[in-house]
Amino acid sequence: MFTQFFGNFLLNEKLVTPEQLVDALQQKKETRMKLGVLAINAGYMTASQVERVHELQSKMDKRIGDIAVELGYMTEDQVMELLHAQPLGYLLLGQTMVDKGYLDNAQFENAINAYKEKYSLTDEDIANNEDSKVESLITSLVDFSKTSHPALYEQFVSLLMNNLVRFVGDDFTPLEPEYEIKSTSFKSTMQGIKGEFEKETRIFADEAELIQFACRYSGEDITELDEYAEASGQDFINLHNGLFTVNVSNEEQIELQLTPPTPLAELTPNEVSNCLILPFQFPFGTIRFSISL
Amino acid sequence: MDIKDLKVLVCDDSILSRKKLKDCIISLGCANVLEAADGEEAIAQYDSNRPNIVFMDIVMPKKDGIEALKGILEIDPKATIIMASSVGTQSYLKDAIKAGASDFLQKPIDNKQVKKFIDSFCSKGGV
Structure with a gap:
């Protein structure tokens, strides 16, 4: 990291x-x-x-x-x-x-x-x-103190970065967190976390970036925004959230559930208006994740 | 049982997850792999095709994997169903085992584990 x-x-x-x-x-x-x-x-x-x-x-x-x-x-x-x-x-x-x-x-x-x-x-x-040092890097990037569950948000972000390294590639840089977006060209998949930590999580980017992300994640040769490209975003967020719920269940004894990821759709800025947005710069472009506050 | 004669049902709402698991199972020498994209379809597929082993995701639309697991076991109490999901939390695990799942695979799926289940089923008739 x-x-x-x-x-x-x-x-x-x-x-x-x-x-x-x-x-x-x-x-x-x-x-x-x-x-x-x-x-x-x-x-x-x-x-x-x-x-x-x-x-x-x-x-x-x-x-x-x-x-x-x-x-x-x-x-x-x-x-x-x-x-x-x-x-x-x-x-x-x-x-x-x-x-x-x-x-x-x-x-x-x-x-x-x-x-x-x-x-x-x-x-x-x-x-x-x-x-412990990775933790301090993450807390200096994102101010978790104002969130409702600082420890859970921190765990979410730290696991997300590890999952990106593990399943997509280590050649990214986390950019400064955002709290709003202006672009209306992003496409997104949403997955809900249910239970004591009820949140909406998303992966979103422009089409070209989503295709590149899908190629990396799936290991398949994907050239257009087809069902495999859509499934890659859904799979990654489902895998990440799944591992998050497992960690939270084992370490905090909090039992969370997940909803099925939604189909890929255009993202309107107000859908992420009260969210922590984490942009990651890859060589092929920027991929964003969000979690509602 | 010869692996060539084995019939496997892969149930997952993600086309990519289904493809990965199907590719893995086919590479082991099993040619007969069926697919279902949600829990309802899984029950229907099971009913009409009676596969030997079912790999079942949990978080799915329509009927989730736990409901589908129960539905299949109602049709065939001896069904061999392995849950294959990213949500291996204590409560999902408990629900799955209580409802009668044969085992649990945490995603990302390790192909070696899949091979172990299938080998063991072919030699002993169970996982």
């Missing part, structure tokens, strides 16, 4: 534009980690030391790691450690930004340090996907 939130952080701090973010999300798969970015992230080299090493490398036929060791910036052990560590997702996004020139080494250094400081993150937290 730290990868997804790093994108959100870069956007909010206006370090990259939304277009650059989408581009980097698209390119991330092809990105290979380089020693400079790894060393900056680990705090072994500063951005200016990395620049110096790159400058020297362009003049001599030596490996980056060897130059860094010769200059006394890093030990050989540190170089080996970085080269053998499992790359972390948010670093791939950072590396892509650097490769594309959207961030230079110094901007990346500042961004990564500020990100970790803001959420008190260590590389260990990130590698272990530390639950």
Whole structure:
């Protein structure tokens, strides 16, 4: 989840534009980690030391790691450690930004340090996907304190992000929550939660985005808004809400029921006027989810 | 019982869920897979085709899976019905087992579990 939130952080701090973010999300798969970015992230080299090493490398036929060791910036052990560590997702996004020139080494250094400081993150937290830290990222994105059941809403949002990673893909960035929409071109599917936490939940987007979402989710080659595309949105929200009700039943001893998802239909803005709306930026566009307040 | 002779009914309101489960069952060597898109249709299909195993979703329009489960067991108290649903909450589980479901599969469905049920049915006549 730290990868997804790093994108959100870069956007909010206006370090990259939304277009650059989408581009980097698209390119991330092809990105290979380089020693400079790894060393900056680990705090072994500063951005200016990395620049110096790159400058020297362009003049001599030596490996980056060897130059860094010769200059006394890093030990050989540190170089080996970085080269053998499992790359972390948010670093791939950072590396892509650097490769594309959207961030230079110094901007990346500042961004990564500020990100970790803001959420008190260590590389260990990130590698272990530390639950308590993920929670603090989610509560800083959405203010649950004004909702009727903060713990349930938080669980809903956190599970939603995990389900997106699990069933759709990890290459998304959660955008700032919205409380209204203006567009009248969205198509939506609604599923009701019944019981002590009676809510309307929706997935909605423009047609082209829904088709792309359906391709990802179903693993089928879907090219138009047909019954499989419709079923994909319905299935995903039903699966997510189902797992939500299971968690709530097991952890909070609250028994909730679900209604069948509605057919895909045009969404009028007033249908989500009293809702928490969560937009997720994927490389193919934005998918929104809502839950009534 | 040979898997080739097995007749399976997949009941789910989602065409995508039906396709996934049907593809999985066919890949195991079973050619006879029937479909139903809601609880009423499931009961009607069961009545006229008498499948050996039923996979039944719970949250469905018209009649939900628990009602359909009861309806089928009224027709045939020995029916083998496996609930396959995303809502594996304590109360839905209790309702399903109490009403006579043979077992419960939590969605997302694990194809290995489906294979286990079908293998066990073919060798022992039950799940």
